[in-house]
């Protein structure tokens with residue numbers, strides 16, 4: 001008697017074979033077209049080299065991604081295609097030149113995730129131990145770009161980044177927003193012998209209620225990054241770490257509990273630092289730092305040109321000024337690009353009246 005399972009299998013194979021032949025044919029076309037695209041990127045690379053232009057053009061990539069979503073006939077979701085296209089552009093870019101990007105390491109941090117989200121994986125990633133290190137590396141041309149966290153939806157601004165932006169000559173040429181999902185990670189998954197939970201102080205704060213409810217008696221120890229905590233947990237079973245599942249996989253840890261952050265909408269925004277300025281994209285924002293003379297109504301008066309010229313403010317943060325004479329520096333993000341007429345006019349008036357003015361750059365908005 002013939003085996004029914006084998007019979008079924010050959011039936012399935014018979015039905016699949018013609019569809020798989022079509023997939024093979026489509027793959028061959030994709031392969032050809034992707035290589036054609038890479039050759040064109042190489043040609044772009046030669047032109048850029050001739051005119052000493054930077055290889056990475058965030059505004060052009062923003063246009064390409066917008067076009068992909070606008071022209072997408074489906075059924076593939078646009079956001080998935082955009083993820084794919086970021087990698088395609090990353091590989092094409094690498095054919096022009098290997099782009100060096102400094103990030104807050106070690107491997108497995110959220111900053112690493114943000115870097116790959118922005119640049120794709122075909123880059124030379126350089127891991128740095130502090131935000132200061134990233135600024136220094138890019139300033140000294142050790143990397144063309146740096147990715148640093150700037151604000152978290154629960155914890156607010158990353159003060160060190162804000163302070164360094166004030167002093168550094170670097171510009172902002174991009175931003176990345178990342179959903180932050182923390183997991184409790186342990187070498188074996190058995191928490192009974194754990195005496196210490198380690199994580200970056202922001203991660204400990206973001207899981208405050210969950211930790212109070214589940215592990216109120218275990219000591220919490222802040223470390224310089226969640227990935228460093230994951231490394232510690234991998235080496236010592238008395239240590240558990242709060243970090244991403246990606247870090248867990250990287251350091252061969254078990255997930256004891258996933259998504260333990262107190263706020264389900266926990267997001268961190270990162271910025272991309274560079275020496276280069278960014279051209280106009282389909283949807284830009286600009287970041288500036290201001291200080292006003294210390295008198296009543298000064299901030300209102302200083303920002304009045306924004307209202308008059310129709311410029312929308314997106315973010316307003318203050319940092320205490322250390323120098324004498326000013327009380328605060330104001331960090332302002334607004335919609336638009338410095339090369340747009342109405343923005344240029346508003347900024348010219350603001351700069352003329354400010355006690356301090358610094359433009360950090362215009363760059364494509366990302367969700």
Ligand SMILES: O=C(O)C(=O)C[C@]1(C(=O)O)C=C[C@@H](O)C=C1
Pocket residue numbers: 041044045055056057058060061064088089090092093096
């Ligand atoms: O259009 C360019 O300037 C390119 O270099 C091509 C390309 C792409 O692959 O589409 C690659 C890198 C740039 O960052 C932008 C776009």
